[in-house]
Amino acid sequence: MKILLVEDNREIRNSIVTVLELEGINVLTAENGLAAQRILANETVTLIVTDLKMPGMDGLSLLKWLQHEGPSTPVVMMSAYGEISDAVEAMKLGAEDYLVKPFDIQEFLIRVKRVIEKHELQERVESGWRKSANGIQWIGESLQMRQIKRLVEKIALTSSTALITGPSGVGKEVIARMIHASSPRSSRLFVAINLAGIPEHLVESELFGYEKGAFTGAYARKIGICELANEGVLLLDEIGDMPFHLQGKLLRVLQERKIQRLGGTQSIPIDVRIIAATNRDLEELVQQHTFREDLFYRLNVIRIEIPPLHERAEDIPVLTGYFIKQFNKQFGKTVKGIRPDALELLQSYNFPGNVRELENLIERAMILAESDVLTSKDLNLPELRVNSLPRKGTLDDVQREAIIEALQRWEGNKTQAAKELGIDRKTLLRKLTDYGVKGI
Ligand SMILES: Nc1ncnc2c1ncn2[C@@H]1O[C@H](COP(=O)(O)OP(=O)(O)OP(=O)(O)O)[C@@H](O)[C@H]1O
Ligand SMILES: [Mg+2]
Known part of the structure; x- marks a missing residue:
């Protein structure tokens, strides 16, 4: 700044x-x-x-x-x-x-x-609009993704409130945009507000707007995001971070479909489709009394739960191909694909950052790539991720390290790595599971 x-x-x-x-x-x-x-x-x-x-x-x-x-x-x-x-x-x-x-x-x-x-808020909203106007695509062939796609198509026709959950970077926002794009509201605005990114004292006025003179500094009337999104779709992103004292107010708005600007007396009817998204465990927040139970039920009408990428490794090849195409366009490159061993390495990596991490990884690889096919060297994976299982003992540690090293030497090729370690492939696979090396 x-x-x-x-x-x-x-x-x-x-x-x-x-x-x-x-x-x-x-x-x-x-x-x-x-x-x-x-x-x-x-x-x-x-x-x-x-x-x-x-x-x-x-x-x-x-x-x-x-x-x-x-x-x-x-x-x-x-x-x-x-x-x-x-x-x-x-x-x-x-x-x-x-x-x-x-x-x-x-x-x-x-x-x-x-x-x-x-x-900064204004810019976020505007960039949200621009993005939603661009053609967005939902890539995925796994059973889970196909089911989500079907669900999206079905609920797009309704105006029901939807709750999208899943860890960071799995594509929650993409899904929200897909619902908007395939709905009768697609010609209207898609407005996203990131509740975790706004200082708490500004959330209320951003959502509901204010009248001139409502507080010091309110020089002119300001239309809030709920009103902006009228007839369109409003994504309440990171809903788990909604300040507790405003949750009741949001609940009333959802029930009555009316808002009042701060400092105003008039009730303004709004027709907005609400989608909420979060990577936090709302059920747990409800139990801890930091998220209102009644609001949770009001939002949880249709639930879309997006699984982490390592639980649907079948999506990694299609997503990789999609990102290569996107970055070819963006960088004016002509990368044709990825070597099978490099792809296998990707499928065995557990992607704590999910699709966003894969996207960043491919972007970096495309910048570094020297030939027109990506290799595992270009991928430069931050070593095979190991689940944080408690280590059992020194012998196990040594074995685990040896396995990871062998896999890295053979660029993820398990048959070769097993051969080098003097075990068969099945044993290697079992050990990978035992040691919590994910996705293999
Ligand atoms: N199925 C998909 N097809 C194409 N691109 C995807 C898909 N899923 C995610 N992406 C891409 O991955 C990135 C992260 O997606 P998105 O922002 O929707 O994640 P998110 O779940 O909202 O993450 P966060 O919890 O961090 O906000 C975006 O660049 C998005 O375009
Ligand atoms: Mg998001």
């Missing part, structure tokens, strides 16, 4: 820089609008904090330039007391916030952070 501070008074400039840097924020400084323009020609910043009155080019002119020609970076304006008409002008020109000097530095920090958070 980088902030550009535009301020002609050196003392004020230095004291703000000190505070921001203590917060771990990078700061660039300029003494007026012209200097700021020069910096912005080469640098991208998260936020601009600018004084109003400055010799050379003042804050309002900088704002105007930003609106018309410059980058669309959010701006916080500061000025001395008594220039309230300028404040109004600054807000009209698109400044996100306005601070009157002298201000309390803690208040300054809170306001600056709020603007940054709001923008």
Whole structure:
């Protein structure tokens, strides 16, 4: 995160820089609008904090330039007391916030952070829309994946609430987008909100929006994500991280299908298909009383549980082929495939990061690959993952290590590795299971 501070008074400039840097924020400084323009020609910043009155080019002119020609970076304006008409002008020109000097530095920090958070959120939502417009594909041939595909096709026609669960990187978001894309709502928005990524105090206003004047800093009405998604699909991602005190409110919204903006009195009817996703064990959270049981039942109408990748190793070859094609397009490469021994190695790896990890692995391999067929060397697997079974004893340790080493030497070829170890293939397979080397 980088902030550009535009301020002609050196003392004020230095004291703000000190505070921001203590917060771990990078700061660039300029003494007026012209200097700021020069910096912005080469640098991208998260936020601009600018004084109003400055010799050379003042804050309002900088704002105007930003609106018309410059980058669309959010701006916080500061000025001395008594220039309230300028404040109004600054807000009209698109400044996100306005601070009157002298201000309390803690208040300054809170306001600056709020603007940054709001923008990051906005970007997340927008990138969500872009992604959903792109053709998404659900790749998988395993029995589990075919069953999920059939379920998705069936429930896409309804508007029932769905709960998607499974470990990180298994494709929960892909499924949510698939439901949207194959539903009658596909011409409407798919909006995703990541409840784990939003500071707790912002969750409510992001979901439900607010009216002008609802709280300090609410300069204009803001439409919440529930309202944005009207007639479309709303993905409540990482629902397990929903703050407890808001769970009751969400439950009411789900039941009544109406929302109220913060500070508002009007009940607004909404027609949204809700999909919730999480990699946490909601049943367990319910038992621990950190997730409301009634909300859980309200969400758990249709349950889609996506198994980890190592439990459906049949999907690894198709997914690998799919990712190779995707990255060929993206990198302008002409990789034709993967060597069988390398593929076998992939199928024996337990992928703690699931499909996302496979995708990253193939991406890296394609960048490194020297020939047009990926080899196990290109894959550079972070050694065969071993389940964290308690080690039994030294002899077992030695055997386990020997087996893993042999497999690595033979690039996953079990027949060769067994031969080298002086055991037969069946024994090797049994030992792999005993030692918790996954997926073989
Ligand atoms: N069946 C699939 N077909 C094609 N691509 C997939 C599939 N499953 C997952 N992916 C890809 O893997 C990556 C991770 O998927 P996704 O973001 O949906 O996972 P997730 O379960 O939501 O993970 P997290 O819990 O970390 O949020 C994405 O890039 C997605 O495109
Ligand atoms: Mg996700």
